[in-house]
Amino acid sequence: MMNIEEKYVVDVLLSEEEIQKRVSEVALQISKDFKDKEVLLVSVLNGSFVFSADLIRKMDMKCKIDFISLSSYLGTHSQGKVKILSEFKEDIIGKDIIIIEDILDTGTTLDFLKREIAFKKPKSITTCVLLDKKCARKTEVDVEYSCFEIGNDFVVGYGIDYNGFFRGLPYIGILKESTQ
Numbered sequence: 400m401m402n403i404e405e406k407y408v409v410d411v412l413l414s415e416e417e418i419q420k421r422v423s424e425v426a427l428q429i430s431k432d433f434k435d436k437e438v439l440l441v442s443v444l445n446g447s448f449v450f451s452a453d454l455i456r457k458m459d460m461k462c463k464i465d466f467i468s469l470s471s472y473l474g475t476h477s478q479g480k481v482k483i484l485s486e487f488k489e490d491i492i493g494k495d496i497i498i499i500e501d502i503l504d505t506g507t508t509l510d511f512l513k514r515e516i517a518f519k520k521p522k523s524i525t526t527c528v529l530l531d532k533k534c535a536r537k538t539e540v541d542v543e544y545s546c547f548e549i550g551n552d553f554v555v556g557y558g559i560d561y562n563g564f565f566r567g568l569p570y571i572g573i574l575k576e577s578t579q
């Protein structure tokens with residue numbers, strides 16, 4: 400049987416160097432903006448795990464991190480309905496929350512998560528996304544930090560998957576079916 404990673408080709412969209420440079424810039428900006436605040440990063444699993452790991456190591460500030468597991472995607476299509484697959488382990492109340500998300504697409508996931516967090520009475524909610532597919536937006540949602548704006552292609556790599564595969568690529572690319 401053919402390995403799924405051999406059935407597709409990945410055209411590089413953002414190189415490892417471009418990603419690292421931009422993530423450093425954003426991490427520095429967040430560190431300046433949130434200096435001396437009581438920050439809790441909320442990393443949205445699974446897709447944001449690589450981005451979150453790079454971001455927190457490039458930040459120059461004190462913060463905690465929690466992970467939440469959400470799911471709205473099946474294959475290459477959004478199911479339109481977000482599910483929480485885990486709960487918060489850290490207290491949200493009174494904290495400055497920074498949500499770390501891999502991709503902002505229609506906006507459904509982030510809108511849902513921001514509402515869920517708001518119920519828990521944080522001091523503030525800020526959002527940091529790696530990729531913004533602005534042209535695919537269906538629900539308006541404010542984003543304070545965005546690393547890259549991209550088109551409406553299905554992308555993989557740097558933590559982002561296709562049915563669990565391709566997360567380990569150090570770059571981000573567009574998934575295409577191999578003609579071989």
Ligand code: XMP
Nearest residue numbers: 446502503504505506507508553554559560
């Ligand atoms: P919405 O539409 O709710 O979608 O803004 C955001 C979630 O969908 C995932 N997503 C993708 N996952 N390749 C992926 O592997 C993609 O091109 C893609 N576009 C959206 C993403 O994980 C995010 O949580």
Ligand code: MG
Nearest residue numbers: 444445446501
């Ligand atoms: Mg996701």
